[in-house]
Amino acid sequence: MGRSHHLSEAWEALESGSLELAVARTRAEWDELDVDERHEAWLLLGLTNDAMGNPGEAVRCFRQLCQGSEKADDWCHLAVAALRAGDKALSQDAFEQ
Numbered sequence: 001m002g003r004s005h006h007l008s009e010a011w012e013a014l015e016s017g018s019l020e021l022a023v024a025r026t027r028a029e030w031d032e033l034d035v036d037e038r039h040e041a042w043l044l045l046g047l048t049n050d051a052m053g054n055p056g057e058a059v060r061c062f063r064q065l066c067q068g069s070e071k072a073d074d075w076c077h078l079a080v081a082a083l084r085a086g087d088k089a090l091s092q093d094a095f096e097q
Contacts, residue, residue, distance in 0.1 A: 003040065004033070004036075004037040004040050004041075006029045006032050006033055006037055007025070007026060007029060007033075007037065007040055007041060007044060009025045010022045010023075010025035010026040010029070010041075010044055011044060013025055014044060014047065014048050014051070019048050019051055019052045020052075022044065022048045023045065023048055023049075026041050026044055026045055026048075029041075039065065039069070042061050042062070042064045042065040043061075043062075043065050043074070043077070045061040046058050046061035046062040046065055046077055046081065047077075049061055050081055050084070055081055055084040055085035055086075056085050058081040058084070058085070059078065059081045059082050059085050059087065059090070062074070062077045062078035062081050062082075063078060065077065065078065066078050066094070066097075072097075075094045075095070075097040076094075076095070078090070078091075078094040079091045079092075079094035079095040082094055
């Protein structure tokens with residue numbers, strides 16, 4: 001899957017380490033996103049919050065990412081974030097998906 005053009009500036013900000021800007025750019029584009037792009041936005045927000053050292057917020061984002069998802073990568077992101085947040089039960093459940 002390619003990246004959404006709506007989120008390209010947010011991805012660039014994340015990749016350059018401008019984490020607050022990545023969150024701001026994602027939020028600014030939110031109303032313009034379709035369902036697939038919102039899925040991508042939850043991934044971006046989860047990764048950004050993880051990089052910012054906000055494991056609880058990363059878990060919240062990755063939970064949204066996993067809603068209805070059968071993608072192993074989505075569940076792996078949730079599992080790792082949950083483990084970092086100290087929620088071993090959620091981490092194990094996510095790894096088993």
